[in-house]
Amino acid sequence: GAVVSQHPSWVICKSGTSVKIECRSLDFQATTMFWYRQFPKQSLMLMATSNEGSKATYEQGVEKDKFLINHASLTLSTLTVTSAHPEDSSFYICSARLGGNEKLFFGSGTQLSVL
């Protein structure tokens, strides 16, 4: 299957700092990428849909100024958690759709811990 690379795998930061997470589609061009948040033993919560070259579409309740998403190329999307606080600690996962295909491939996730 297609490969989606996500970095870093885990990050620990101090409250008030910003953290950037990268998501790359390694062997295909992804016109659409999705960002999810997952709490322990819970399902995936869609945060935003990222389309290459345009502004991300955020789900209701997700602060766009706090979770900055950039999809500058067909193979790279980034999520920046700005001014992180302990309540932002979570497992963040990106995914990419294979072109017009329906298949969705996930990155390996990033565990964020904000102290």
Added chain:
Amino acid sequence: QQQVKQSPQSLIVQKGGIPIINCAYENTAFDYFPWYQQFPGKGPALLIAIRPDVSEKKEGRFTISFNKSAKQFSLHIMDSQPGDSATYFCAASTTGNQFYFGTGTSLTVIP
């Protein structure tokens, strides 16, 4: 509103058993139904998927059964192994649109 309902929440089977995980949906416009497997600390991995024009799809030890009239689909794992212990998510989508995920099933296969 939960677009896709998944059950059970957790499941324990003996090695060699056949765990069955069920999902139900309401939106008849959904045309793609994948199952994902997730290990702790990892992202979900696509396991198998089905479209509503077939009633069953089999890949290795994994089988999806699909009942269009009942708006239900299920995952069967034949000859389950301890290595199959993971969380399984069903999902549904319409082509080109977002995916809606079930709440997940934690499967434990006892040696």
